[in-house]
Amino acid sequence: MFSRSNMSYEANMSYEALALPDRANLSATEAPAAATAAYDDIRTRHTIRHTIRHTIPREIIKPCVKAAGTAPSGATHQPWHVLAISNPALKNRARD
Secondary structure, three states, X not given: OOOHHHHHXXXXXXXXXXXXXXXXXXXXXXXHHHHHHHHHHHHOOXXXXXXXXXXXXXXXXXXXXXXXXXXXXXXXXXXXXXXXXXXXHHHHHHHO
């Protein structure tokens, strides 16, 4: 929510522009196959609010979180939070 107190807080924040990654410039012959591959990946994605019992290696988690951080969000707020919990007691508390 917008307020004058937010303005003063934001005025004290520093800003450092991030370098944007290279964009894919596909040719007219490459683009259809790339679009189909992207569609196939997106079509088979599912959101499931379910926890698993086995450990996911960090080398799998890190690039997934990094990719999620590039997703657009409403008004560029990035309102998501990511938790990678390995402690069984904390996992049980998070489920409750």
